[in-house]
Amino acid sequence: MNNKSYQAHHSSFGAYASFLLGKIGQGGGFSLSDVRSPNKNIYIGYKNRMMNLLPFANLDFGNKLAEFGLEASENKNDEKINLFNEDSIEREMKWASDSWKAGDLSFKIYSPFDKVKDIDTLTKEEKKLLLAPGFIGEITLDNSNNPGEAEIIFGMQLDENARLLSDNDEFSLLGGAVDTRYGFGCEASEEIQENIDWMTLLEMMDKKSPLLNKLGNEVVLRIKVKPYSKKTMHFAFATYQGGNITSGIKSKFAYTELFEDLEEVMEFLLKNKDYYINICDSKDKELEESKLNEYRKFLIAHSTHSYYANTELLLDKDNKYLWVANEGEYRMMNTFDLTVDHLHWEMKYHPWTMKNSLDLFVDRYSYDEGVKDLEGKKYKGGISFTHDMGVANMFSPKAYSSYERSNLSGCFGYMTAEQLVNWVLCGAVYALNAGDNEWVNNNLDLFDKCYESLLARDLNDDGIIDTDSLRCGTGAEITTYDSLDISLGQARNNLYLAVKTWAAYVCMEDLYNKLGKNEKAMEMQQKALNLCDSLVEKFDVNEKYIPAVFESGNESRIIPAIEGLVFPYVIGDKDAVSEDGRYSKLVKVLKAHLDTILVKGICLDPVSGGWKLSSTSNNTWMSKIFLCQYAAEDILNMDFTEEEIIEWDRVHAFWQTVPCNEQCATDQVHSETGKDLGSRLYPRLVTNILFMK
Amino acid sequence: MNNKSYQAHHSSFGAYASFLLGKIGQGGGFSLSDVRSPNKNIYIGYKNRMMNLLPFANLDFGNKLAEFGLEASENKNDEKINLFNEDSIEREMKWASDSWKAGDLSFKIYSPFDKVKDIDTLTKEEKKLLLAPGFIGEITLDNSNNPGEAEIIFGMQLDENARLLSDNDEFSLLGGAVDTRYGFGCEASEEIQENIDWMTLLEMMDKKSPLLNKLGNEVVLRIKVKPYSKKTMHFAFATYQGGNITSGIKSKFAYTELFEDLEEVMEFLLKNKDYYINICDSKDKELEESKLNEYRKFLIAHSTHSYYANTELLLDKDNKYLWVANEGEYRMMNTFDLTVDHLHWEMKYHPWTMKNSLDLFVDRYSYDEGVKDLEGKKYKGGISFTHDMGVANMFSPKAYSSYERSNLSGCFGYMTAEQLVNWVLCGAVYALNAGDNEWVNNNLDLFDKCYESLLARDLNDDGIIDTDSLRCGTGAEITTYDSLDISLGQARNNLYLAVKTWAAYVCMEDLYNKLGKNEKAMEMQQKALNLCDSLVEKFDVNEKYIPAVFESGNESRIIPAIEGLVFPYVIGDKDAVSEDGRYSKLVKVLKAHLDTILVKGICLDPVSGGWKLSSTSNNTWMSKIFLCQYAAEDILNMDFTEEEIIEWDRVHAFWQTVPCNEQCATDQVHSETGKDLGSRLYPRLVTNILFMK
The missing domain is CATH 1.50.10.10 (Glycosyltransferase)
Known part of the structure; x- marks a missing residue:
């Protein structure tokens, strides 16, 4: 299995929603009531001396700047960004996970599945564990050999407009979302900086203070990693499609009875991350063995x-x-x-x-x-x-x-x-x-x-x-x-x-x-x-x-x-x-x-x-x-x-x-x-x- | 006011949804939680000796056929379709309506508005009349001078997939819709034939029996008009955005408390069409005078x-x-x-x-x-x-x-x-x-x-x-x-x-x-x-x-x-x-x-x-x-x-x-x-x- 560049679905049970990632240069992102990739930029990587990213973004900043009426010559940041090429990446598609390693970074998406007892016999908590419309992503930066502070970079291009999860003070989450429907988030922490703008990755390159253009569509988190240390972060990828969703037979997503909204799903996923990771590890092992x-x-x-x-x-x-x-x-x-x-x-x-x-x-x-x-x-x-x-x-x-x-x-x-x-x-x-x-x-x-x-x-x-x-x-x-x-x-x-x-x-x-x-x-x-x-x-x-x-x-x-x-x-x-x-x-x-x-x-x-x-x-x-x-x-x-x-x-x-x-x-x-x-x-x-x- | 080719919004009170129409060659269609035109084909016209349509459709069938792997030479139907040009159309944009006349056809969209008492003082029925998310379209074909039977043609390109309203047997409606969210419909009648396909207008040209490709995205109605007669039809244009629709402050559309679904809205609009038309006539008159x-x-x-x-x-x-x-x-x-x-x-x-x-x-x-x-x-x-x-x-x-x-x-x-x-x-x-x-x-x-x-x-x-x-x-x-x-x-x-x-x-x-x-x-x-x-x-x-x-x-x-x-x-x-x-x-x-x-x-x-x-x-x-x-x-x-x-x-x-x-x-x-x-x-x-x- 030498080929590492192919798009794959990542999803949970019965949510008719997925996050697509894997084809180099194609981008990916969330797909709701559909299975096609929106091919948006996904930014997963780290910054030490320079910015290093998995190759799931189109960094043609010249074009991007032109869209906003600016000249490409104004910014040479693309020279400061290393997009890992296929040779420098390891990828492991396993039964219930998909992971990438490159440089000091590893990133893994867990897609839990397992035997499911008859839905009518499940307790409410069991139903929530099964039907929570989302899954866990895990990112690790090994900064052990680096005497300097580094940053994990985690973000994505969302829809035309997006929001920061910190805008919702009922929850203690950081990340990005598109209205009530989908997003990614992690537990709030002092070490994480939320950024939102139209060209967030480009704009934040030389900045220390957060970008807070709430009209923006790209949310990127910067997460501090101390010198000589290793850090692992978990993210919830979640979707929420409320209301009656089908015609002919009127019905709604089963999870809407269990979760009020997107943030509640994210919080639940993060709280139960070990449960989901264990399920996935066990399925991965079963296929592996x-x-x-x-x-x-x-x-x-x-x-x-x-x-x-x-x-x-x-x-x-x-x-x-x-x-x-x-x-x-x-x-x-x-x-x-x-x-x-x-x-x-x-x-x-x-x-x-x-x-x-x-x-x-x-x-x-x-x-x-x-x-x-x-x-x-x-x-x-x-x-x-x-x-x-x-x-x-x-x-x-x-x-x-x-x-x-x-x-x-x-x-x-x-x-x-x-x-x-x-x-x-x-x-x-x-x-x-x-x-x-x-x-x-x-x-x-x-x-x-x-x-x-x-x-x-x-x-x-x-x-x-x-x-x-x-x-x-x-x-x-x-x-x-x-x-x-x-x-x-x-x-x-x-x-x-x-x-x-x-x-x-x-x-x-x-x-x-x-x-x-x-x-x-x-x-x-x-x-x-x-x-x-x-x-x-x-x-x-x-x-x-x-x-x-x-x-x-x-x-x-x-x-x-x-x-x-x-x-x-x-x-x-x-x-x-x-x-x-x-x-x-x-x-x-x-x-x-x-x-x-x-x-x-x-x-x-x-x-x-x-x-x-x-x-x-x-x-x-x-x-x-x-x-x-x-x-x-x-x-x-x-x-x-x-x-x-x-x-x-x-x-x-x-x-x-x-x-x-x-x-x-x-x-x-x-x-x-x-x-x-x-x-x-x-x-x-x-x-x-x-x-x- | 010689210019008749400009896009206009047509909508109701507080539904954040509209139907766009008016710019020749641009098409139009429904826009939900947005105001931009999807620029889809809109088919409004009639067929007697040939097909005559208002010019809101792109009839480049060559391209359309190519998309489906067919050759343009297979079909010369575009020669049988007359798209009225700007000179042969009359358009009247009035305060609460917008109408077009061409050949034997008139088409009018009513966009009702009027003074609204404090919402908290309205009865449920008054709220329904105010908030029903949609409005009435009226089409008249004057076939008085024609010894032959004619047809009113009314339809549109919808989303990637669409459905016929007759598929829902709880209502007596004909027309087209996209899942639970938007569509157009009229009261069912023997004289109306529903068609759905990918290239419905093109395919139905030489056919008598209805097109029923339920995977299609174009719904077109054919409505019989007897020789030497005049016929007027009313359509409901409706939208329905269910569930919590906003983040930050969690809220839903006010009309979702009053109407169960899209069809209920359509039925209500059609039942109360005179009420809406009267409101619009009166506002039109007020501005006119x-x-x-x-x-x-x-x-x-x-x-x-x-x-x-x-x-x-x-x-x-x-x-x-x-x-x-x-x-x-x-x-x-x-x-x-x-x-x-x-x-x-x-x-x-x-x-x-x-x-x-x-x-x-x-x-x-x-x-x-x-x-x-x-x-x-x-x-x-x-x-x-x-x-x-x-x-x-x-x-x-x-x-x-x-x-x-x-x-x-x-x-x-x-x-x-x-x-x-x-x-x-x-x-x-x-x-x-x-x-x-x-x-x-x-x-x-x-x-x-x-x-x-x-x-x-x-x-x-x-x-x-x-x-x-x-x-x-x-x-x-x-x-x-x-x-x-x-x-x-x-x-x-x-x-x-x-x-x-x-x-x-x-x-x-x-x-x-x-x-x-x-x-x-x-x-x-x-x-x-x-x-x-x-x-x-x-x-x-x-x-x-x-x-x-x-x-x-x-x-x-x-x-x-x-x-x-x-x-x-x-x-x-x-x-x-x-x-x-x-x-x-x-x-x-x-x-x-x-x-x-x-x-x-x-x-x-x-x-x-x-x-x-x-x-x-x-x-x-x-x-x-x-x-x-x-x-x-x-x-x-x-x-x-x-x-x-x-x-x-x-x-x-x-x-x-x-x-x-x-x-x-x-x-x-x-x-x-x-x-x-x-x-x-x-x-x-x-x-x-x-x-x-």
């Missing part, structure tokens, strides 16, 4: 950071909690085909959020609609679920997503079949792994309805969905792989979706067995076996692969054929995914398929060597690569060498840290260059939690 | 629109109302040297807002500080008030403004003396004209303190303030005219401020007389007479003017020497400002002064002919020109010809509608060209309410 290679460790850490930046816990008018995982740059809410990928993370850390999403899909975002065959003949359909629940804090109306539209066969088309399968998979995994019997009992009829709906979509009774929802109008259904080519983009008669459909039957088989409903379990097994046979029949024995789409002579080779194997596996049904189990024929064929296609020029990119989901598209998705790597390694037991795996992981980590380094965790990349093609600042890459045993 | 020339009518209307866009009524944690007039592009809150200019407006329409500001200045934004003479020797000082109460919804700390800083002698210096005089003037005018005896009795000690403070600032006992506050440090006090040259910028020994100081003594003289405190009244009269003598002594009998600053041989000629005359006049003390009254010497000298300087090349710009506040600066301020025109015409009875006055007014109106036409009411302009130099989107120009008899 895992047997994973360094690239995988990095990918897991980076993905986790972007996942939490997208999380949002709301409280509706009836004091009911609502969980929203937002969709990166697209800001769609609880996109179901992301939910099914977040499943593995949420089941491990907070299964109640999965339940929360599944329930809202049932209560508000389900619908019942007929289907049509290729000739347009109409048939009875059944229940399914919307693609998402809205966009940008706007819950969409009942039974409708913000994404899906009629009369399309590509992007923005309906994903009716895919989301139906996703509910069954998420529901069964939650039912079997969370031990929530009450939920299972309440939702048995839903599984029945879903089963009926699956049957209705399979006209020729081979198990494979071969219809499109009538909601498509003149168009056709698509899958989550909307921006890939038809090999993964078309839902009807699609290999990827067929294997996931098989997995849905297997998971229901297991669920009914667990419930003692053996007859129903057998029925599901019959459907799964039937589908298994159908898929095996599609196997091209000469070319040794299954074509991506069973229509129009399609010959694409796709890796996500094996995605569906993950679900039976995670509910512990090893037999279902074993070469010797009851579905051995399918497992063997999928293994042979993967073996055939996972070669350079087919599903390994001939230039980069990275995984390429489809032989006919250069658009490849990190979240799905991780999922399929897991299926290949742990389920299919492919005979990859350790070197092969490390090289793949190295390429995938390189993509995130170099070509995608401005966009935090990025899902869609070009398989040749790794350049971002979409799905930037994305939560979905946490599928790689599966790598953690 | 006044004897003022067309330029003055326009200037009053335009200024009123920008004033209300800057108003903000808050409710603090103790349910106390707080009034804030924000400062245009600078966003400072209750800037006192604007308050004293808003005085005339607020005394006429809502004197309780003036009281509210004065009280907060006393309670939180007053301070007591010593003074220094030119040599730096320190003396006892006295009470004064801060320049402002904060910026951008951030109340500044007790006793400090966001603007003032130590050790400066120009912009951002202290305005201690000026704000002291301003409190006395506002306080006395409120006390005498509002008939609020309780307030007068509560504040008698404040007038005493202010009197003592005035005395303390006059070391040589000639009545003229000749000291600087110790808060200045090494700097010196400035006046409101911060960006002009020293002729108006320096507070010490300044003619403009000296006449205002005289006015302060006169107003206190009248106040004490009214209260039967004759001894005190006589004391004030003595101070006023003394100051009167001192100023008369400064009159240069050869050159027939009083120099702007009584230091360093200053020879600037300034119009605002006469500004102070307004205050005794508005409290009805005609004697004080009469050539035959007790201060006749001063009044005569000021008249002679104005007569001398109001010539081309001195205080009339030699190129434009407009009023130029200072002979030595090209920066001239509209708000102050109006005030001084009023003093010259109504108080000094200068023998201007009707033609002269109309020509001056024509120039001043031209400045607003051509060189400043992107910036709504603009205060600081270049006297030669009328180009904006600062103070854009400004509330202060309502000094011209004095023109309305």
Whole structure:
């Protein structure tokens, strides 16, 4: 991991707010109800003989001065500032932290996360610890070898106008904020000087007395460090979005019930800093001590950071909690085909959020609609679920997503079949792994309805969905792989979706067995076996692969054929995914398929060597690569060498840290260059939690 | 008034939100907690044989298509759209409305305002009518002569993501909104089709069925109009900023206690549309029927629109109302040297807002500080008030403004003396004209303190303030005219401020007389007479003017020497400002002064002919020109010809509608060209309410 220049999210649980930092020269800052970097100057460093700063500021003072009608020649301060270059910095992205070392300075941001018990069972204090919208930053200056006094410099460019925290005399805090919404602060102390101005860093260079231009937008703290000493300071980074924040369903941030305002959040964070640091240290250690290679460790850490930046816990008018995982740059809410990928993370850390999403899909975002065959003949359909629940804090109306539209066969088309399968998979995994019997009992009829709906979509009774929802109008259904080519983009008669459909039957088989409903379990097994046979029949024995789409002579080779194997596996049904189990024929064929296609020029990119989901598209998705790597390694037991795996992981980590380094965790990349093609600042890459045993 | 292309604010009382429209080609849209135009496309027009739109949209579809990776050649729709040009439009900016006519279309925005009784005495329903954050738009299509069906087109580009109002089934509204914060809507009807997409106007050109891309940011309504008929539609334009909105003093918008959300506001506005339209019609008529020339009518209307866009009524944690007039592009809150200019407006329409500001200045934004003479020797000082109460919804700390800083002698210096005089003037005018005896009795000690403070600032006992506050440090006090040259910028020994100081003594003289405190009244009269003598002594009998600053041989000629005359006049003390009254010497000298300087090349710009506040600066301020025109015409009875006055007014109106036409009411302009130099989107120009008899 030589690359240190990449933007990363830093955030807390459910606040839909983050602080971005990490790409050299890009700046960063706070993002609220969004995940994009404002790319403002961040000033973190120290002053001894000269000013030394981490390279997260644009110090083109000539331009800055010109904005204010002054001449650049008036000031040569930029010559007195050393911006550390990449070579002189150490960076460590860990699971729950991110830190930089340069010269005598170290700076670390803690992004706490851990297992969270059902929110309804938490005490108020536990809720406050969990939901405080912010986190801790830690800065240390080692002035041990310096006979002179030094200063820690800590500050940032905020919005057009900002304020000093000392202006609020109800609290004993120093730092900067933008009105009621966000800021950074530390405990007040005599040794800290607050500065605010338009070009604070520039103006304060040769000054002793504080800058106090209250119209300014840059707040910079100077903190004295005595000769021959070492000093560590802690800062709270906090946000506060008050009032009703969502339309459609009226709700506010859950933390607004617990904290009055921004300053109260900061004070709480600082008071409990040890709690948060301990949590982070323990998560960092856990990942560090895992047997994973360094690239995988990095990918897991980076993905986790972007996942939490997208999380949002709301409280509706009836004091009911609502969980929203937002969709990166697209800001769609609880996109179901992301939910099914977040499943593995949420089941491990907070299964109640999965339940929360599944329930809202049932209560508000389900619908019942007929289907049509290729000739347009109409048939009875059944229940399914919307693609998402809205966009940008706007819950969409009942039974409708913000994404899906009629009369399309590509992007923005309906994903009716895919989301139906996703509910069954998420529901069964939650039912079997969370031990929530009450939920299972309440939702048995839903599984029945879903089963009926699956049957209705399979006209020729081979198990494979071969219809499109009538909601498509003149168009056709698509899958989550909307921006890939038809090999993964078309839902009807699609290999990827067929294997996931098989997995849905297997998971229901297991669920009914667990419930003692053996007859129903057998029925599901019959459907799964039937589908298994159908898929095996599609196997091209000469070319040794299954074509991506069973229509129009399609010959694409796709890796996500094996995605569906993950679900039976995670509910512990090893037999279902074993070469010797009851579905051995399918497992063997999928293994042979993967073996055939996972070669350079087919599903390994001939230039980069990275995984390429489809032989006919250069658009490849990190979240799905991780999922399929897991299926290949742990389920299919492919005979990859350790070197092969490390090289793949190295390429995938390189993509995130170099070509995608401005966009935090990025899902869609070009398989040749790794350049971002979409799905930037994305939560979905946490599928790689599966790598953690 | 030939110019029709200028941006204007449209808003309601105290919502600190507006809808901007009017500059051709610039677009417009909603501005919240700000007054700047987002310059988004606004689509208002109709479709019969072709699409006809008012020219408030940028229809460069080539560029738009390129953003989405499409080629311009794919679409030639721009050829089917007629954007009316300036010549084919009629525009009428009236006092409480703004309207456009073009082709078969008329569109009108109503911005209601009227006298407002003390907010604490209003019923809930009266409060709702007053504070509903929004207003009515009216569109009429005259299809009487058309044998075919036509469509009214009404829509706009909103934020990155938007929603349809029909998505919320609790209300029967159609239109568009951005999450919970702002939007436009009308009553639902079968004849209206809602469209949402990224390039809605472009995409819907050749379509019959509605566009329903819920990820879109453009909402456009199509409203059927039958052949040979005429149709009028009403829209609500509404905003909603929930939660605590200010820091420093924690407060929320007063309307949030009355309305739950945006839709409730819209529904209320539409239900009460006749009430609002009647108010506006009546105000429009009142201005229309006044004897003022067309330029003055326009200037009053335009200024009123920008004033209300800057108003903000808050409710603090103790349910106390707080009034804030924000400062245009600078966003400072209750800037006192604007308050004293808003005085005339607020005394006429809502004197309780003036009281509210004065009280907060006393309670939180007053301070007591010593003074220094030119040599730096320190003396006892006295009470004064801060320049402002904060910026951008951030109340500044007790006793400090966001603007003032130590050790400066120009912009951002202290305005201690000026704000002291301003409190006395506002306080006395409120006390005498509002008939609020309780307030007068509560504040008698404040007038005493202010009197003592005035005395303390006059070391040589000639009545003229000749000291600087110790808060200045090494700097010196400035006046409101911060960006002009020293002729108006320096507070010490300044003619403009000296006449205002005289006015302060006169107003206190009248106040004490009214209260039967004759001894005190006589004391004030003595101070006023003394100051009167001192100023008369400064009159240069050869050159027939009083120099702007009584230091360093200053020879600037300034119009605002006469500004102070307004205050005794508005409290009805005609004697004080009469050539035959007790201060006749001063009044005569000021008249002679104005007569001398109001010539081309001195205080009339030699190129434009407009009023130029200072002979030595090209920066001239509209708000102050109006005030001084009023003093010259109504108080000094200068023998201007009707033609002269109309020509001056024509120039001043031209400045607003051509060189400043992107910036709504603009205060600081270049006297030669009328180009904006600062103070854009400004509330202060309502000094011209004095023109309305």
